[in-house]
Amino acid sequence: MRRSAGKPLTALAAVVGLVLTTACGPSGETSPTGGRERPATTSTDPHSTDPAVTGVQPLYDLSPELEDQIGTVLIGSALGIDGVAEVPLQSPYMDDLLSGACGTEPGNGVYLSAFGQRREWKAPHVRIQQFAGGWGVSPAAEAVAQVRGRLGCGTYQDREGLHRVLGERELSPLSGLDDQLMFCEVINEEGPEGPTHLCTVLLARGEIASRIQTRAATAERAEQVARELAVPAARRLAAVS
Template sequence: MRRTWSLLVPVLAGLLLAGCPGASAAPAEYRIGVARIGDDYHLFAPVCPGDALSAVRVGGPVATAGDWWAAAGPADPSGRPAEFVTLGDDGPFRRVTVRAGDGGPPRDFRATAVYTDGYGGSVEKSISLLLAAVPAYPAGADPRQVRYLTRPLGDMADLAGPEEIRRHSDCVDATDTPLRQTGGSLRSEAPGRVDRAMLGRDAVDWLAPVTPEPVATEDVAAHLCGNGPGFGALVAAYGQERVWRERDFDVETGGEIRQFAGAYGRITAAEAITQADGRLGCERYTDGGTGYHDVHRVVLPAVTGADRQLLYCEESEHSAGRCTLLLARGDILSRVVVQAADRELAETGARALADDAGAALAG
């Protein structure tokens, strides 16, 4: 079953200092920590089994303050990226949206780690604190041996070593670990081809893009009928996702389009679609906490640019329609998911985007 996490757990200095009772409710299991070693600031963000660290952002104490540094997309998609991140170091990431400014992070700053679970779900863990409160250690100190500030107040009770922080992590069930591909099985040009397979932000002119650029994420080809590692589904590497939504979006029945693209190496993208296609036939299943039924394949004329395609539609427990278009070309997969008030509208949207998605895939 796909797990969808949308929990953001900020630790806000102002709330704590004001004695706000809501601040004390921030659960310890979502702690991350910051320490200074020499002139560099280090973030320790424990990675739970099956998860991956997909992005890190550093900026002002509130989300509207802008970023000092922002990087996403692990350079090595095959496993568990380093949990110790030097703030401002682009090396572990493929995409840097904001390069680090001079002079270190802001005096009053917020660090956010973004994780993905291999099923299209993500979670953010944030900490806001004063730079002056961060514990300092000599240059050359081992990041695995120092203690990290995990709360804004900065007294000894707020300092913890990596293993202590890890013990309080909110980890998923390690027995349901996603099947990731090894870096050596992937073509060197795959990241660029994934980027080119993404539709432009203006491709869906009847909805508004949620973010200006695609977001790095991880996912299998499709969640159809509970598809996942137990059925042999591989996580696509170098994944990117873009989302469009209608104004005043309602999560249960509102209009939404999600495009995902990723790369395969151990198998072809066509084989990934065939694996997902083999799950068709269930009466109902749950995806992201929502039940779906009446799942059926839809005939679609051959899409130019694709060497394998699959379109299927379904109805949610809220009577909304959802249609998923899967396209493959060599090692690259493109998926377009359309949610609408009813199934007919969802199918119309998926058909309308098929040619554009195929052209982007072939580009």
């Protein structure tokens, strides 16, 4: 479940107005500016604008400098992998779930990012994507923990095909982070074109989460590249003040 847009502020403007109207009432008073209060999670109204139900971040709940910080978290072009080339994208801006593993969808306390950006690269027999975005309703570390708690599903189906979750992989501790997680999957294991191996690294600090995903024909290659890129990705994330 992904939303791509030209500029995140434009794409979310309508949602912001609706959320602010709901929060402030018909008088048009200023939205909350104190501590970050979590939204209520008890609504069952299918037309609810409660962020916990819609999975959309309320922008007033995010740090004003967050949009500028997201871009600094992306690794850049110097990946140090033989034959790597950046994949041109129509737009770098994309808001996304931190992970769609085990059929996760937005809503019911699962949030899409705000101000998300991505980059993609390809090298012989491997495809790489980095994504970074903001989580304001709950810390980014809670989003990572939420993914960790869903990895016992075994298998699930999405647009890429049938995934089998292989479980967590050990990742050396990376300094300056609130949480980190690495896990791997195999997609279309019995397919006629052969399996795709997918490894995901999730990194969290404050309101920002960074995701590295590598797809390769072998489990060894997918894991190797994911581990290599986790280090510079963590360094950039930890540098955000």
